[in-house]
Amino acid sequence: MSVGWHRVAFRVLGPGGRACFSTSSRWRAPKPLAMDDFTCDLIRNFSIIAHIDHGKSTLADRLLELTGTIKKKEVGKNEQVLDKLKVERERGITVKAQTASMMHSFGGKQHVLNLIDTPGHVDFAWEVSRSLAACQGALLLVDASQGVQAQTISVFHIAQERGLKIIPVLNKIDLPAAQPERIAAQMQSTFGTDPTDIIQISAKTGRGVDQVLQAIVDRIPPPSGTTTGPLKAFLFDSMYDRYRGVISLVALQDGILKKGDRIASCHTKKKYEITDIGILNPEEIPVTSLHPGQVGYIACNMKESSEAHIGDTLYRVGAPVDPMPGFKPAKAMVYAGIFPIDTSDFPKLEESIKRLALTDRSVTIQRESSTALGQGCRLGFLGTLHMDDVSSSLFWVPYKIVYKDKEVYVSNPTEFPDAIDVSSKVKEVQEPVVKASIIVPEEYFGEMMDLCFTHRAEELEHKYLDAGTGTESRIMLTCVIPLSEIVTDFFDQLKSRSSGFASFDYEEAGYKPSNLAKVPSFPWYFFSMANLSMPLALVVHRSHEDAIGKLWVKKLVKVIPRQMFEVPIQAAVGKKIIARETLSAYRADVTAGLYGGHVERKMKASKEIGIDTLVLT
Numbered sequence: 003m004s005v006g007w008h009r010v011a012f013r014v015l016g017p018g019g020r021a022c023f024s025t026s027s028r029w030r031a032p033k034p035l036a037m038d039d040f041t042c043d044l045i046r047n048f049s050i051i052a053h054i055d056h057g058k059s060t061l062a063d064r065l066l067e068l069t070g071t072i073k074k075k076e077v078g079k080n081e082q083v084l085d086k087l088k089v090e091r092e093r094g095i096t097v098k099a100q101t102a103s104m105m106h107s108f109g110g111k112q113h114v115l116n117l118i119d120t121p122g123h124v125d126f127a128w129e130v131s132r133s134l135a136a137c138q139g140a141l142l143l144v145d146a147s148q149g150v151q152a153q154t155i156s157v158f159h160i161a162q163e164r165g166l167k168i169i170p171v172l173n174k175i176d177l178p179a180a181q182p183e184r185i186a187a188q189m190q191s192t193f194g195t196d197p198t199d200i201i202q203i204s205a206k207t208g209r210g211v212d213q214v215l216q217a218i219v220d221r222i223p224p225p226s227g228t229t230t231g232p233l234k235a236f237l238f239d240s241m242y243d244r245y246r247g248v249i250s251l252v253a254l255q256d257g258i259l260k261k262g263d264r265i266a267s268c269h270t271k272k273k274y275e276i277t278d279i280g281i282l283n284p285e286e287i288p289v290t291s292l293h294p295g296q297v298g299y300i301a302c303n304m305k306e307s308s309e310a311h312i313g314d315t316l317y318r319v320g321a322p323v324d325p326m327p328g329f330k331p332a333k334a335m336v337y338a339g340i341f342p343i344d345t346s347d348f349p350k351l352e353e354s355i356k357r358l359a360l361t362d363r364s365v366t367i368q369r370e371s372s373t374a375l376g377q378g379c380r381l382g383f384l385g386t387l388h389m390d391d392v393s394s395s396l397f398w399v400p401y402k403i404v405y406k407d408k409e410v411y412v413s414n415p416t417e418f419p420d421a422i423d424v425s426s427k428v429k430e431v432q433e434p435v436v437k438a439s440i441i442v443p444e445e446y447f448g449e450m451m452d453l454c455f456t457h458r459a460e461e462l463e464h465k466y467l468d469a470g471t472g473t474e475s476r477i478m479l480t481c482v483i484p485l486s487e488i489v490t491d492f493f494d495q496l497k498s499r500s501s502g503f504a505s506f507d508y509e510e511a512g513y514k515p516s517n518l519a520k521v522p523s524f525p526w527y528f529f530s531m532a533n534l535s536m537p538l539a540l541v542v543h544r545s546h547e548d549a550i551g552k553l554w555v556k557k558l559v560k561v562i563p564r565q566m567f568e569v570p571i572q573a574a575v576g577k578k579i580i581a582r583e584t585l586s587a588y589r590a591d592v593t594a595g596l597y598g599g600h601v602e603r604k605m606k607a608s609k610e611i612g613i614d615t616l617v618l619t
């Protein structure tokens with residue numbers, strides 16, 4: 003959506019109650035809104051943090067309605083506004099943010115309540131922490147029937163570490179299965195929440211939501227900042243507009259930001275000029291300026307999403323400031339190589355991948371050239387969620403190779419050393435690990451322990467969440483587990499082995515030495531047939547090498563076209579053959595297999611083994 007002509011459908015009042023904007027049936031250019039009078043004491047910046055499906059979007063909608071930001075909808079037809087906005091904007095903008103500024107009068111004074119969206123998935127833990135850095139408080143929303151879940155705990159910890167004022171809210175109390183007392187006790191034992199602080203609501207019916215609004219103003223401290231200090235703006239989110247490029251969401255710390263201002267990024271030192279500035283209400287409303295404590299959007303001719311570094315600090319050109327503490331650029335933790343089936347399709351593949359990276363800052367791309375697979379791309383993702391849409395090749399985590407004189411991170415199998423022994427230059431190999439937490443009903447505890455063990459989990463600990471309540475109990479299991487173990491089938495197994503009752507979350511926990519081996523000589527014949535000189539390679543933990551080797555050769559036997567002669571297919575670690583199958587020679591009806599359907603079946607089979615883009619014929 004471009005600013006310019008759009009239907010003015012909101013009523014926004016200035017602090018004195020004067021109308022700055024009124025509903026109009028005509029199309030007209032919105033006059034920039036003056037925000038000067040909204041001083042810090044009249045501003046509250048907050049987030050809603052919750053486990054998936056606990057009602058974050060529904061509560062956001064009720065708050066928008068209650069403040070008159072959007073029109074009230076009939077209960078039951080509660081299509082979510084902020085979600086809908088997202089879909090609508092997808093035509094021009096890829097919006098991940100659901101940030102909105104609401105105006106509401108408390109004690110006769112107009113306040114601005116900035117609801118700041120946080121990504122709703124574990125992969126974005128770091129980004130959650132960054133968006134919470136723009137807030138002074140958070141509504142911790144818990145479903146009164148489901149209770150505390152794994153993600154509730156992780157977001158609580160992030161909010162607590164940031165020193166935010168946390169307002170505990172129990173949602174869905176209208177549900178027959180709701181057990182507010184029990185869940186309140188759970189929150190007390192898990193977070194130390196005082197049950198009298200908990201606000202009980204139904205975001206669906208609107209019951210209790212007015213108390214939430216009041217608590218935001220009463221309990222959350224206002225932001226601080228001065229208009230006289232050098233300009234300091236905190237970049238906490240971004241979205242992409244086809245016409246204007248990157249739109250950044252900023253929280254102003256100090257100084258005043260206006261259209262035409264020249265700003266620079268502390269991280270990249272790149273300079274920009276502000277071409278558009280405004281607030282989200284939840285649609286864009288241009289403003290004359292943004293003041294300390296305020297939250298809004300800016301467009302500044304930033305061309306690629308990767309330029310907007312979440313957590314970056316922006317300053318006025320010529321007046322550098324110290325960046326906000328704790329900034330680190332988002333780092334890909336899972337990699338996948340993608341190669342086109344038909345090598346001539348590479349430009350098309352690269353073009354579409356580049357478009358993806360333009361709009362999604364969490365995907366990084368590198369060109370990759372492989373004698374085996376031709377030209378391709380290596381994509382880096384923040385975590386597992388991002389790969390849902392990519393039915394691609396092998397997933398790969400960045401390993402750390404500790405040499406005698408240096409440490410090197412490798413995100414590509416070809417860079418992994420062939421032989422790792424003490425006599426070589428490599429001292430050790432380390433792999434990334436995560437701290438995982440799983441919450442399950444007690445009856446699935448054994449299954450979950452087994453799942454963790456088979457995925458090389460260590461440091462397993464557990465505790466009962468409902469200790470002493472005498473009810474059916476749930477257990478929280480924590481462990482340290484290699485990232486490579488959870489990027490494949492871990493989620494699926496977790497869900498199926500707990501009948502869908504387990505919730506899971508993880509956070510990065512550094513690197514640990516590991517006994518890994520490269521399985522390089524994937525079947526020699528396979529490569530020689532395809533006239534390849536570079537083998538595919540896998541890195542596996544030694545404890546899995548036999549099983550994985552067997553699995554791969556079994557799958558490859560189904561995929562590789564048969565020849566006029568028998569072809570042995572084998573996997574090897576070093577010189578040791580760990581698995582072997584034989585691909586039999588063609589019989590009389592040899593040509594039957596070469597027609598379309600057969601090739602497609604092979605492609606399908608190759609998808610299963612994760613090399614769907616490999617040239618097979």
Ligand SMILES: Nc1nc2c(ncn2[C@@H]2O[C@H](COP(=O)(O)OP(=O)(O)OP(=O)(O)O)[C@@H](O)[C@H]2O)c(=O)[nH]1
Binds near residue numbers: 177
């Ligand atoms: N009965 C009842 N249902 C609710 C209530 N609040 C939300 N829901 C329903 O719960 C489901 C999830 O609500 P959402 O608001 O989409 O939850 P969310 O936390 O935004 O979900 P994600 O965006 O996936 O994180 C929807 O079907 C809502 O209609 C409530 O107070 N009572």
